Amino acid sequence: MAQNLIARHLVDLDSPVSQAMRYASNGGKGLRAFLVLESARLHGIGSSRAGFAAAAIEALHAYSLVHDDLPCMDDDDMRRGQPTVHRRWDEATAVLAGDALQSLAFQFLVLCDCPAGAKLTLIGRFAAAAGIRGMVGGQEMDIAAERAAQPLTLDEITCLQAGKTGALIRWSAEAGAVMAGENHSPLGRYGEELGLAFQIWDDVLDVEGDAETVGKAVGKDDAAGKATFVSHLGLDGAKRRAAELVEAACDALSVYGNEAETLREAARFVISRRK
Template structure:
């Protein structure tokens, strides 16, 4: 089943509004860099503004609003988590990492601007993520907590550590628990941070945060299982990135380890886990449920 883009036809009506908000916040953050070396700034804009699902910032808005936050309190954390995601994609696509030439239907940053500029653009986007989050209209303790969440998600215990595990697992046979741990760090950490940023901004209580963590953990794994299936079932034009790359590079993936049918069964299990977790979250969680469906049903 083909799924809509967040905010597209058939999606929850709030998503289009939130996507417009985060896009405006991202544009503003980049506009604030006036005076930056032109090629570097162009590369940063290329990485951030040429599309994307905006899944992570939408999760921040959906979580925050469900827990009682105002939308304007969520703009900075939503933009920050997307800037961190954009940085990770720029570096993941480099020849020393996944060596990909296509992202969001466009040449990757290192293809369009060269490797040196791509490295600098990724570094600058990560810095901009923290600078943006530091302006969030929140109490000092909440702002520090959000900064800590984003830093942890991007570091050795999160995306960087997961990428290191992914590199080590390439061409190797690893057990299912190791594969799930790899992706809980590489993919899941930033998705979990997106949810946590919304919860912190809203001042959610400990019970709601535990349930949201359970939801986010299942979502991160489901997102990756679906990604792995799309790599073998999708086409480059639809995906906006190179199809079949994981197989060609002998990457550790769920279909390679347990097969496509078992991967689809795992998606169904994760969908049930997400639905159950949301039952323990006070407030209207319908948008979080819609994003969970999107993660599982998307075609890119």
């Protein structure tokens, strides 16, 4: 659905940048959109009301991948089983498509259906999670670590990931509560644990996965001598840690009872996925 809203917004455009925006929004797991919609459902908010919030987080996520893949960043050729945007088009198109996807995310947030005050909280938290104290800050630490002589400690990696992927996964999990006017919800804790488990599992897949299934290059971290959860904890230790986090994430949802079973399943999926 998130992809549909993005495609619908761009329907009358066919410039390379608009094509690249659509292209970059396709083929993902849709985890973040799923979290938004489930979190909304838990608070009695249907998918037609929360759809734009789900589309917003997928647009923002797509932008972050397009920019992270750039030659000056992680320099990746493949993403979701397809050439990255700068390989399929060029770097200028990739920079602009990412930029416009970020703007589009905020346009979508304004359109989602909840009271104005709740919507402003949603937008403010989204912007904070995306910026220098959230996703961009984490990406900066990641790039710096690749160029540094000293590998990161486990605490540093945890802090990096809390920004790079954690902040927006947490936002997604909390979105429904915020839309319903609940600014402090157990979903925050759930999102935080889940986000970290998600990233640990990404490190596991970089070791255990095959590029075709994962849809992007694997083994990159090890080849680069990069410190990861796996290099610190070992493969089994990393899997154990991820499982503990998923358990804690599920426990955080106890107040919602069986209604939250789908979110618990999603958490378990995160540490069983092959891509």
